[in-house]
Amino acid sequence: xxxxxxxxEVVIRFAGDSGDGMQTVGDQFTRxxxxxxxxxxxxxxxxxxxxxxxxxxxxxxxxxxxxASHDIFTPGDLSDVLxxxxxAALITNLKSVKRGGLVVVNTDRWTSRDLEKAGLAxxxxxxxxxxxxxxxxxxxxxxxxxxxxxxxxxxxDADRCKNFFALGxxxxxxxxxxxxxEAWVASRxxxxxxxxxxxxxxxxxxxxxxxxLFHHRIEVxxxxxxxxxxxxxxxxxxxxxxxxVAAANKLGLPLFYGTYPITPASDILHHLAPFxxxxxxxxxxxxxxxGICAAIGASYGGAIGxxxxxxxGLALKGEALGLAVMTELPLVLIDVQRAGPSTGMPTKxxxxxxxxxxxxxxxxxxxxxxxxxxxxxCFAIAVEAVRIATTYMVPVIVLSDAYVANGAxxxxxxxxxxxxxxPVTFRTDPEGFRAYARxxxxxxxxxxxxxxxxxxxxxxxxxxxxxxxxxxxxPENHELMCKLRREKVQRVANSLPPxxxxxxxxxxxxxxxxSTFGVIRTAVDACRADGRKVAHVHVRHLNPLPNDLATxxxxxxxxxVPEINLGQLVRLxxxxxxxxxxxxxxxxxxxxxxxxxMARIEALFA
Amino acid sequence: xxxxxxxxxTKKDFTSDQVVRWCPGCGDYSILSNVQSxxxxxxxxxxxxxxxxxxxxxxxxPYYLSTYGFHTIxxxxxxxxxxxxxxxxxxxxxxxxxxxxxLSIGGNHFIHLLRRNVDLNILMxxxxxxxxxxxxxxxxxxxxxxxxxSPMGSxxxxxxxxxxxxxxxxxFVARSVDVFADHIKxxxxxxxxxxxxxxxxxxxxxxxxNDGAFxxxxxxxxxxxxxxxxxHGQPLVWGSAVRRxxxxxxxxxxxxxxxxxxxxxxxxVHDEHNRSxxxxxxxxxxxxxxxxxxxxxxQIDAPTYExxxxxxxxxxxxxxxTGDLARLxxxxxxxxxx
Numbered sequence: 056x057x058x059x060x061x062x063x064e065v066v067i068r069f070a071g072d073s074g075d076g077m078q079t080v081g082d083q084f085t086r087x088x089x090x091x092x093x094x095x096x097x098x099x100x101x102x103x104x105x106x107x108x109x110x111x112x113x114x115x116x117x118x119x120x121x122x123a124s125h126d127i128f129t130p131g132d133l134s135d136v137l138x139x140x141x142x143a144a145l146i147t148n149l150k151s152v153k154r155g156g157l158v159v160v161n162t163d164r165w166t167s168r169d170l171e172k173a174g175l176a177x178x179x180x181x182x183x184x185x186x187x188x189x190x191x192x193x194x195x196x197x198x199x200x201x202x203x204x205x206x207x208x209x210x211x212d213a214d215r216c217k218n219f220f221a222l223g224x225x226x227x228x229x230x231x232x233x234x235x236x237e238a239w240v241a242s243r244x245x246x247x248x249x250x251x252x253x254x255x256x257x258x259x260x261x262x263x264x265x266x267x268l269f270h271h272r273i274e275v276x277x278x279x280x281x282x283x284x285x286x287x288x289x290x291x292x293x294x295x296x297x298x299x300v301a302a303a304n305k306l307g308l309p310l311f312y313g314t315y316p317i318t319p320a321s322d323i324l325h326h327l328a329p330f331x332x333x334x335x336x337x338x339x340x341x342x343x344x345x346g347i348c349a350a351i352g353a354s355y356g357g358a359i360g361x362x363x364x365x366x367x368g369l370a371l372k373g374e375a376l377g378l379a380v381m382t383e384l385p386l387v388l389i390d391v392q393r394a395g396p397s398t399g400m401p402t403k404x405x406x407x408x409x410x411x412x413x414x415x416x417x418x419x420x421x422x423x424x425x426x427x428x429x430x431x432x433c434f435a436i437a438v439e440a441v442r443i444a445t446t447y448m449v450p451v452i453v454l455s456d457a458y459v460a461n462g463a464x465x466x467x468x469x470x471x472x473x474x475x476x477x478p479v480t481f482r483t484d485p486e487g488f489r490a491y492a493r494x495x496x497x498x499x500x501x502x503x504x505x506x507x508x509x510x511x512x513x514x515x516x517x518x519x520x521x522x523x524x525x526x527x528x529x530p531e532n533h534e535l536m537c538k539l540r541r542e543k544v545q546r547v548a549n550s551l552p553p554x555x556x557x558x559x560x561x562x563x564x565x566x567x568x569x570s571t572f573g574v575i576r577t578a579v580d581a582c583r584a585d586g587r588k589v590a591h592v593h594v595r596h597l598n599p600l601p602n603d604l605a606t607x608x609x610x611x612x613x614x615x616v617p618e619i620n621l622g623q624l625v626r627l628x629x630x631x632x633x634x635x636x637x638x639x640x641x642x643x644x645x646x647x648x649x650x651x652x653m654a655r656i657e658a659l660f661a
Numbered sequence: 662x663x664x665x666x667x668x669x670x671t672k673k674d675f676t677s678d679q680v681v682r683w684c685p686g687c688g689d690y691s692i693l694s695n696v697q698s699x700x701x702x703x704x705x706x707x708x709x710x711x712x713x714x715x716x717x718x719x720x721x722x723p724y725y726l727s728t729y730g731f732h733t734i735x736x737x738x739x740x741x742x743x744x745x746x747x748x749x750x751x752x753x754x755x756x757x758x759x760x761x762x763x764l765s766i767g768g769n770h771f772i773h774l775l776r777r778n779v780d781l782n783i784l785m786x787x788x789x790x791x792x793x794x795x796x797x798x799x800x801x802x803x804x805x806x807x808x809x810x811s812p813m814g815s816x817x818x819x820x821x822x823x824x825x826x827x828x829x830x831x832x833f834v835a836r837s838v839d840v841f842a843d844h845i846k847x848x849x850x851x852x853x854x855x856x857x858x859x860x861x862x863x864x865x866x867x868x869x870x871n872d873g874a875f876x877x878x879x880x881x882x883x884x885x886x887x888x889x890x891x892x893h894g895q896p897l898v899w900g901s902a903v904r905r906x907x908x909x910x911x912x913x914x915x916x917x918x919x920x921x922x923x924x925x926x927x928x929x930v931h932d933e934h935n936r937s938x939x940x941x942x943x944x945x946x947x948x949x950x951x952x953x954x955x956x957x958x959x960q961i962d963a964p965t966y967e968x969x970x971x972x973x974x975x976x977x978x979x980x981x982x983t984g985d986l987a988r989l990x991x992x993x994x995x996x997x998x999x
Contacts, residue, residue: 090996235994278998287995297989304986311748313740331977333984336747336970341773345740348733348770352713352744355731356752360744378734467998468990505711505729505745505752513677513724515732516716525679526724 058271059230064123065275066131067225069218070148071140071161073116074106076218081118082463083222083236089288089465090235092277093122096573097290097463098130098646103318103401110164110172112143119151124276128429128573130462132648136228138221140164140195143173149184157269158188159224161217163196191268195220195259202258203251212248216255223259230274233260282467289466291430291459292319295389296326298437300333303359305438305476306445309334311353313346314363318401319457320391323363343371347388351375354384355514357481357504359441363389366408367398369452373416376450380420380540382514383491383500385444385451387437392456392569394644403644404458406569407620412452413598413627419537421544423447424598426454428572431466433459436595438474443547445479448499454597456619458646459570485509490524498543500524548599554592554607562588563659564611566636568597568624571617571647578652589656597624605632613659615639617652670701677727683718688839688865692786693725695842699849700728705753712755713742715762717793718867719786722757736767739774739783743966746779750967753853754781760801761791764820768800775829775858777966782852782859786839787822790871808870823943823958826860827936833859833960834939839866840879844890844955851957857965878953887947891956896928897942899952914941916950933960 067084069077078099085097100117107114121131136157139145141164152158160180170178179185180192199217200210208216219240226233233256240252263269289297303310312327312335314320328337336353340346347362354360364372369390379386392408394400412424423443427436433455440451482488482501490512491500503510512524520527521535556564558579567575572593579591592607594600608614608628614636616625622638629636639655641647668674675697683689700710710728714720716735723730733741738756746754756774763771763785774783790808791797797810801822805814826834833855837845845863852859864875878887885901897907897914904919906928917923932938939959945951 086994090994092996092998281998283998285991285995285997287991287993300984300989301986304984304989309748311744313744329977330984330989331974332981333989334974335984336974338744338747340740341769344737345743345770345773348737348740349744349747351733352731352741352746353748354744355741356745356749358748374734375737382731468995471986471990505749506709508706508708511708511727511729513679513730513732515723515730516734517732 059274060271061274061276063125063275064121064127064131065229065273066119066121066134067136067138067229068117068119068134068148068151069138069221070115070117070144071218072109072144073102073104073114074109075116075140076215077116077118077140080218080222081120083239084225084231085120085463086239086288087226087231087235088120088122089286091231093275094125094127094278094281094465095120095122095463096127096130098458099461101402108172110141110143110169112147112173115144115147117144117148122275124278125280126278128576129649132650136225138225140217140221141173142170142175142179146173146175146179149188152188154187156188157191158185159191159193159221161195161221162192163194193224193262193268198258198262199255202254206247206250206254208247208251213251216251219252219255220259223256224263224268226256227260227263228269228272230272233257281465284467286465286467288463289431290461290463291427291433291455292322292391292461293326294431294433294466295437295455295460296323298434299327299359299361299387299441300330300335301434301474302438302441302476303335304333305474306359306441306479308479309336309358310361311336311338311350311358312361312363313338313340313349313353315340315343315346315368317343317365317368319393319460320363320365320389322460323389323391343368344375347372347375351379351384351386354386355505357502359387359445360385361387361389363391365391365393365401366395366411369408369411370415376422377416377418377420378516379450380416380422381516381519383448385448385502387440387444387451387453389453389455391460392454400644402457404456404570404619404646405642405644406454406456406571406618407623407642408454409597409620409623410626412454419541421541421598423449423451423544423547423596424454425451425596426569427459428569428593428595430459430462430464432595434466434469435474438476442476446477446499446550447497447543447547448502449543454569456570481507482510483507489522490514491519492522493539496546498539498546545599548596548602551596551601554594554601554603556590556592556607558583558590559588560590560610562590562611563613563615563656564590564592564608565615565617565656566592566594566608566624566628567617568594571619574647574649574652575617577649578656581649581653582656587656587660597627600627600631605634608632608634608636613637615656615659617647617655619646667704667706670707672697672701674707675700675727677725679724681725682721684869686868687718688788688867689718689786691839691842692784692845692863692865693722695845696784696849697726699846699853700726703753703850703853709751710753710755711745712757713738713745714757715767717759717762719757719759720762736762736765737770738762739767739770742781743774743777743779746781747967747970750780750971756781756783758783758785760785760787760789760799760822764800764822764825772825772829775826775831775860778830778832778857778963779967780856780858780965783861785822785860785862786865787862788865788867788871789874790867792867792870796870821943822862824940827940827943827959831860831959832857832963833957835860835957836862836864836955838864838875838879838955841955848956855960857963878947887952889952889954891931891942891954891958893931893933893957896925896930898925898928905952914945914951933957
């Protein structure tokens with residue numbers, strides 16, 4: 056008889072072929088766990104190929120999830136349990152499992168041919184590879200076939216149900232409810248696959264129960280320390296889409312999303328496309344350039360023009376972005392960063408587009424740059440991007456990344472009143488109208504949309520004369536306009552709240568941006584628990600940087616800047632402030648692990 | 662609320678205060694003058710007209726019109742215009758472009774605009790040369806053309822713009838010539854009336870870098886003998902001193918002299934709705950004895966892109982109700998933490 060144990064946090068990892076449905080069961084475990092009331096964070100880790108050759112290491116798709124009875128910030132470093140559907144999944148994921156951790160392997164996929172496909176000369180189950188782990192062998196395929204046979208599902212289709220068998224075992228192990236997944240399957244599949252998947256799920260549960268596979272069951276109580284309120288589970292790309300819609304709706308303006316499908320940004324398009332009843336138009340353009348140009352055209356017409364892409368697309372959009380800078384039209388560009396250069400590793404995380412966002416255009420073409428810290432923060436960042444774009448009449452770049460875009464966490468639904476945006480007024484008064492006259496505070500020029508009588512005027516990419524907007528090649532005017540465009544972006548900083556400093560007021564400050572928020576916060580907490588004086592400063596606004604940032608950083612002996620690149624924010628900090636900031640870089644298409652960041656912080660005290 | 666009456670405009674109402682900076686003698690002047698006249702006549706309030714252009718001599722066009730204008734970047738005008746038209750379907754949107762802008766750097770946007778059938782008018786000034794960059798061959802320059810960038814003659818084979826437009830699914834395809842004062846306006850009016858993407862190629866003389874490119878059929882005498890004016894329902898005949906006609910044989914067009922052997926009754930009749938015929942007309946080689954056809958080659962009614970977008974939005978509201986923010990945020994599974 057298994058005993059029931061309580062844990063405060065657990066990390067689990069599913070790994071299999073990219074066609075094995077690992078992301079599906081990961082999502083289901085996440086959903087069930089969120090509904091139960093744990094805090095959680097997820098990390099889908101999958102290849103770009105839709106169906107890479109079965110059984111090979113290239114085709115392995117993984118999904119990691121940490122859930123806890125307290126507030127957590129990351130999907131965890133090493134997992135407590137790994138479910139490996141074939142040898143390739145085992146060998147590529149074993150390094151992500153704690154020593155002594157539980158490894159459940161599907162031994163139906165363990166022939167010599169399977170080992171060969173995984174590039175293994177010997178069987179890792181017998182050659183000592185897994186000696187340090189607690190291995191549980193289950194014939195998942197066979198058992199699933201047996202479970203679904205009564206529903207008239209043949210062997211080939213039965214194989215597609217085996218992910219639910221694996222999920223059922225994990226549900227038993229971690230004392231999860233099966234009902235949410237059963238309801239999901241029922242709404243998603245037709246007979247007989249509906250019945251078959253549910254049968255597989257229940258069979259996995261029962262098998263874990265009766266076969267006494269595991270020494271004990273584990274219970275992770277719901278997180279009580281979370282703020283009270285209504286929650287939902289949210290992924291970054293979804294939060295970004297909702298944030299854009301919410302911002303446009305608040306302003307009472309239509310949202311136009313012009314884009315070309317690209318990993319890992321396409322889900323923003325998928326999430327926005329059904330929102331037509333919210334005044335959302337999605338335009339799947341012929342290419343990246345048309346995506347942004349159409350969005351600028353829509354902004355010119357008075358919509359909230361948005362374009363979404365990843366790094367290669369940002370490169371293509373550069374010229375059009377410069378036109379938006381020159382014509383001073385609002386625009387939001389979302390770059391869901393992935394590992395580059397060139398095509399790079401499309402599904403893997405990287406933060407290496409920061410300098411491209413800052414400087415990747417011809418001429419002096421400054422734009423505000425923002426970055427979300429967590430999946431749910433994508434909502435707030437989208438609203439903030441729309442605020443800046445419409446208040447300052449400027450294109451804004453949002454640097455999301457593959458990790459934050461595909462990761463999930465519980466999201467406390469924001470109060471609808473909490474994110475009011477200053478209303479947008481299109482200028483309609485022809486009296487004294489000058490296309491490039493500016494607001495005193497924001498330096499924004501008036502937004503006049505075609506269709507407004509008496510204000511017909513021309514704009515374009517040629518240099519503008521200050522105030523009138525007429526074409527001008529005057530030398531002094533060009534310098535003035537370059538400085539005005541820079542000053543306008545700089546003034547965004549005046550609208551930012553004071554920077555939050557977390558932790559100690561002396562010692563080492565760790566400065567981060569984007570999706571490294573969670574791991575840095577966790578590492579800083581751990582170092583402080585060890586008695587170190589450490590602080591964490593996270594910037595969501597990368598251009599302009601907050602006005603108070605330099606003063607804050609100068610308080611500390613050392614400034615450490617961890618980034619998933621070869622040192623980009625650290626360059627800006629050094630250049631802007633002449634502060635001797637220390638880079639800490641990893642560029643492996645994987646997020647930092649907490650222990651890595653901790654070790655780097657610790658080293659600064661040596 | 663009824664829309665305010667559109668004022669009675671004159672050509673002058675569409676003239677901007679900007680100094681026109683095309684070279685003296687450029688064919689663009691004549692096109693500008695005709696477009697200004699046409700805009701005064703189409704019954705659209707000036708503020709509801711937006712002219713979008715790319716880069717090149719042609720693309721300076723918006724500056725010289727007193728409408729809303731957007732001088733964008735090279736080749737991308739169709740994309741900007743699409744975004745504008747889709748979000749503001751009530752506007753009359755015009756794209757001014759050239760052979761390099763539309764067919765070279767902007768080729769992709771050009772074909773996709775035609776494919777989608779967004780309701781706007783493309784005026785493509787074809788001078789078969791790059792003007793603003795000072796005289797390189799263009800994608801419509803004849804093969805073997807000697808220019809600064811092709812001193813031994815260009816190796817490139819040219820596009821036939823109308824064939825490309827037809828092949829891209831264009832629903833209105835027409836041609837006129839900068840100096841055909843009596844012809845250009847009716848074609849522009851027809852383009853404006855067409856609901857869908859209207860593509861008008863306008864042969865335009867660049868008197869600096871490609872002077873006389875079209876004179877073999879635009880000078881007074883040649884014009885009478887070599888230009889075929891397309892008229893829907895009328896036989897395909899032309900010529901003054903010698904009357905000629907096109908007969909259809911073996912799925913091909915053939916030039917015949919009218920007289921004892923052939924009469925107008927033997928000639929093919931122009932049918933604007935016949936794409937195969939339009940393709941044959943567009944492919945005629947003036948160097949092989951064929952005339953240069955001008956007028957409306959092809960037009961059909963087809964659903965426009967923005968109408969489809971608007972219809973889906975309406976259907977969505979009908980089915981789901983107008984979007985509600987609280988519902989948007991709280992979609993899916995939620996739970997309350999107390």
